[in-house]
Amino acid sequence: MIRVPLRPLARILPARAAGQSPEEIERENRAARHEEMRDMARQRAEGRLLVLGVFFFCAFMVVGVRMGMLATSDPVEPRASAQGSAISAARADIVDRKGRLLATNFETHSLYAQPPQMVDPVGAARGLAGIFPELEEKKLIEDFTGKRKFLWIKKTISPEQMQAVHEIGDPGLLFGPREMRLYPNGSLAAHVMGGASFGKEGVHAAEVIGVAGVEKYFDDYLRDPANGQRPLELSLDLTVQAAAERVLFGGMKIMNAKGATSVLMDVHTGEIISVVSLPDFDPNNRPRPATKGDQSDSPLFNRSVQGVYELGSTFKIFTAAQAVDLGLVTASTVIDTQGPMRVGGFPIGEFRNKNYGKLTVSDIIVKSSNRGTGRLALQIGVQRQQDFLKSLGFFEATPFEIIEAANGKPLLPKRWTELSAVTVSYGHGLSTSPMHLAAGYAAIANGGYAVAPTIIKQNGPRHGVRVMGADSAHAARGMLRAVVTKGTASMGEVPGYAVGGKTGTADKPKSNGGYYDDKVIATFATIFPAHDPQYVLIVTLDEPIETSGDEPRRTAGWTAVPVAAEMIGRIAPLLGLRPTVEPASLADITLTNSN
Amino acid sequence: MRSILYVLTTLAVIGLAFWAYRENYATQESLSKTDQLHRDIRAAHSRLSVLKAEWAYLNRPDRLRDLADINFDRLGLLPFRSTQFGRVDEVGYPKPPLLDITNSVEVSGTLSAEEAEEYP
Numbered sequence: 094m095i096r097v098p099l100r101p102l103a104r105i106l107p108a109r110a111a112g113q114s115p116e117e118i119e120r121e122n123r124a125a126r127h128e129e130m131r132d133m134a135r136q137r138a139e140g141r142l143l144v145l146g147v148f149f150f151c152a153f154m155v156v157g158v159r160m161g162m163l164a165t166s167d168p169v170e171p172r173a174s175a176q177g178s179a180i181s182a183a184r185a186d187i188v189d190r191k192g193r194l195l196a197t198n199f200e201t202h203s204l205y206a207q208p209p210q211m212v213d214p215v216g217a218a219r220g221l222a223g224i225f226p227e228l229e230e231k232k233l234i235e236d237f238t239g240k241r242k243f244l245w246i247k248k249t250i251s252p253e254q255m256q257a258v259h260e261i262g263d264p265g266l267l268f269g270p271r272e273m274r275l276y277p278n279g280s281l282a283a284h285v286m287g288g289a290s291f292g293k294e295g296v297h298a299a300e301v302i303g304v305a306g307v308e309k310y311f312d313d314y315l316r317d318p319a320n321g322q323r324p325l326e327l328s329l330d331l332t333v334q335a336a337a338e339r340v341l342f343g344g345m346k347i348m349n350a351k352g353a354t355s356v357l358m359d360v361h362t363g364e365i366i367s368v369v370s371l372p373d374f375d376p377n378n379r380p381r382p383a384t385k386g387d388q389s390d391s392p393l394f395n396r397s398v399q400g401v402y403e404l405g406s407t408f409k410i411f412t413a414a415q416a417v418d419l420g421l422v423t424a425s426t427v428i429d430t431q432g433p434m435r436v437g438g439f440p441i442g443e444f445r446n447k448n449y450g451k452l453t454v455s456d457i458i459v460k461s462s463n464r465g466t467g468r469l470a471l472q473i474g475v476q477r478q479q480d481f482l483k484s485l486g487f488f489e490a491t492p493f494e495i496i497e498a499a500n501g502k503p504l505l506p507k508r509w510t511e512l513s514a515v516t517v518s519y520g521h522g523l524s525t526s527p528m529h530l531a532a533g534y535a536a537i538a539n540g541g542y543a544v545a546p547t548i549i550k551q552n553g554p555r556h557g558v559r560v561m562g563a564d565s566a567h568a569a570r571g572m573l574r575a576v577v578t579k580g581t582a583s584m585g586e587v588p589g590y591a592v593g594g595k596t597g598t599a600d601k602p603k604s605n606g607g608y609y610d611d612k613v614i615a616t617f618a619t620i621f622p623a624h625d626p627q628y629v630l631i632v633t634l635d636e637p638i639e640t641s642g643d644e645p646r647r648t649a650g651w652t653a654v655p656v657a658a659e660m661i662g663r664i665a666p667l668l669g670l671r672p673t674v675e676p677a678s679l680a681d682i683t684l685t686n687s688n
Numbered sequence: 689m690r691s692i693l694y695v696l697t698t699l700a701v702i703g704l705a706f707w708a709y710r711e712n713y714a715t716q717e718s719l720s721k722t723d724q725l726h727r728d729i730r731a732a733h734s735r736l737s738v739l740k741a742e743w744a745y746l747n748r749p750d751r752l753r754d755l756a757d758i759n760f761d762r763l764g765l766l767p768f769r770s771t772q773f774g775r776v777d778e779v780g781y782p783k784p785p786l787l788d789i790t791n792s793v794e795v796s797g798t799l800s801a802e803e804a805e806e807y808p
Contacts, residue, residue: 183737194744200734277744335749336767589770663767672770 099123183272184301185315186324187286187308189331190364190550196286196308196376198301199275202255202268204246205296208237211265220261221246224254237265248291248299249273269296274308276376282334284370284395285327285495285548288379304379305393307548309496326550328364333357336663337367341632344656345371348637352389354396355660356531356546356631360538360620361554363547365493366628366668368528370396387604396635398493398501401524404633405597405649407618408520409466410569413458414537415481416469418565424455424572430465437512441467458572458595459580463519470518471511478514484543484560485533487525494548501526520597527616527631534618537573538626541566574623581650582617585658589672590665592658593626594619596649601636612636615649617657621665624676628668632657 099122105115187196211217214237222230225247236244249271250258258266274289287306291299300316303309311325337355345353357367374380374392383391389400416422430449434441441464443449449462457465470478482488490502504524506513516522528546535544540563542556561569573593577585581596597616600608616633620626637652638645646652665672756765 193747194740197737197741197744199738199741275741277741278748279750281749331749335753339753587770662769666768666770666773671773 097122097126099126183321184274184289185317185320185322187315187327188324189327189329189334190366191330192324192326193331194277195282195327195329195331196274196276196289199273201249201251201271201273203248203271203294203299204250204255204258205267205269206237206244206246207265207267208239208241208244209265211237211263213263214238214265217261217263217266220263221258221266224257224261245294248294267296269298271299272301274301274377278331278335279377280373280375281331281338282329282368283373283376284393284397284497285329285368286376287495288376290379305497306376306495310494327548328359328362328366328550329368329548330366330667333664333667334367334369336667337660338369338371338373340660340663341369341656342371344632344659345634345637348634348639348652348656350634350637350652352394352396352400352635353656354400354527354631354633354635355657356397356527356629357664358531358535358546358629360535360544360626360629361556362551363532363535363544363555364551365531365546365548367664368397370394370400395495395497396527396633398491398495398498398526398528400633400635401501401504401526402601402614402633403521403524403599404527404530404614404616404618405520405599406461406463407530407595407597407616408523409458409461409518410537410573410595411482411485411533412466412469412473412478412518413454413572414561414565414569415473415478416454417568418561419473419477421472422454422469424568425453427451427453428457428465428468430457430462430468432464434464434467436467436471436515437510439512441515455572455575459575461576461581461596466518467515470514473514473518475509475511475514478517479509481560482517482523484558485536486543486545487523487529487533491526491528491532491546493528493546498528501528503529520599527633530616530618531629531631534620534629534631536560537566537569538620538629539566570620570623570626573620577623581648582654584650585617585619585654587621587658587661587665589674590661590670591622591624591673591675592619592661593621593623594654594657596654598647598649611647613647615647615653617649617653619657619661621661622670622673622675627670628665630657630661632660 099119100115101118101122104118108115108118183198186194186198189195206217208214215234218230218233218237221233222228228246233246246266247254250268255268258268271291276283276286285306287303287308289301289303289308292302293300303312303315307325307327308315314320315325337357341353341355344350352371354370355367356365358365372392380392382388382393388394389396394400417424422428429451430443431451432442432448443463444461449456449460449465452460452462452465454465454469456462457469473481487503488505490499492498503526506517506522509517513522532544532546535546536542539554539556541559541561543558543560544555545557547555570593573595574591575593576582576595577592582594585592585594595618597614597618599614599616600610601612601614602608614633614635615637616631619630619632621628621630632653634649634653634656638647639651640646756763759765
């Protein structure tokens, strides 16, 4: 660039000669130069702005075009990135404690129709009605020839049915892949499994959602694709469960019971090894819930957690254990059970108006004396009794991990008076589920620690807070053993397994108040082996009648006890329990004279 | 000098373009191979899950119990009871194997007439 000098001589000299000021020429030139510089700066700035503008335009275009592409294209899985493990995002399996399959997925197909594409709607409808007997030909023809553009025909079909539909050969009949939940063991552990059904449905896939049991409780875990290869491990044992169901079903039939339930629990870990509720159902084909009548008659009703009943004399051991724990009595303290006894103006009687006279605490349990436990409860007092039962978990629904367990809330007396304390001490006025009872007996069996029932496999003991001393638990176990060796549960003896337990027979409440005379709930709560308990087994029969004698017998000793004994004889070997010789109690030799 | 540079640059561009072209095709091929493998794995997975389900179905306790009942006269299977437990010391040790006697040497014999004279 050629700069114009500010004071060019060619102009200055003539100006001086003319007497003009050269300063003006300089100013003029300076102004011209400034203008030129300004123009240049402006041009440069505009250029830069243009470049920047183009850059931003391109950047936004790229973003916009990419967004448009993403919005309009079909989603595809990334192909190049290294993945691998999460290839199948199916619902996780459910297995038992030894890894045997309880629930898995099965690939089937769904059948749907697009009537506009059909060649021969009437023929297709006739063919379908021939393959699926439950479909009505008339209804199908109506659907296929009407205005509908799309309809589901069957949610899942078998490969044979699919082939048959293929052979109809109508282009308007189409198949979509479906993952179906399959329970290969049929009705085994049906109430724990619950069942599954389809949630949102599309042509290419449908979500499988749990509707009950563990399937619903652990729905989030099972659906999480990250857990696709990690099955849910339950504490159930398939073999034990099958044996328990078999024995209980037989027992229920022999005892003419309407329903039955059993709970087998590990006393240290709280694992439920087997839980049966009869009648049951097939979770592959879950029945609809009963809309009328008594819910407890439906096979869906889970008696083990939802069957909240007064469980009768099985509660007496808690009163005795607490009385021993508080130091009020020992197992050999003599209590007068002589009648009449009135609490709050209400007479307390014995079974069949018997009168046992003076009994030791142990014999109160053995003979199942209402007045005896009532006297113990009065010594314990209302508040301490409440606290103790609360610590054993009798005040809330069990934390058992199936969705129905939350419905099994115990029914407590509205006002816990002295009379309530006495009736609760022998198991009346407080309604709980067999699962609650199992947890309570487990605390006695494991040496005095509260333990919560769980359906998930555990790695080791899960002792909770201590609820009674080890000595009191030991004394209570001795009483339970005595019930079997010389008390009401004499049929419960199983050679080699030293069963200890307590029977309970409670009248069934009528729905409109009062009790039935001839309907009972018979319960046998056992621990075995009594000298080193490993398991708690609760067997409850609903409305049993034993008819082998002259008159029908309904007490637990005649109904629930033989069933429980047979069950222990069957499942204890399966649990790996070796028959043992019970350690003999040493003769009481007391040093009376030191001379 | 400058023309050599131009020629070399052009050649380099052609070479790189060729390399990129080949890489593109190689990538496409390995992607389709990966897809095929994924499909195979998925098919194998679903086959495996079907086999597992069938295995569980065939081994369901109801069926095994019925089979044990049907074949009772051949197998004689009964439910496991406490009387069937044994102890290790009830199991006899296997008998020690007999020594293998080969190349035995006769240690008795009869004397000949001359030997009998030597040892009266």
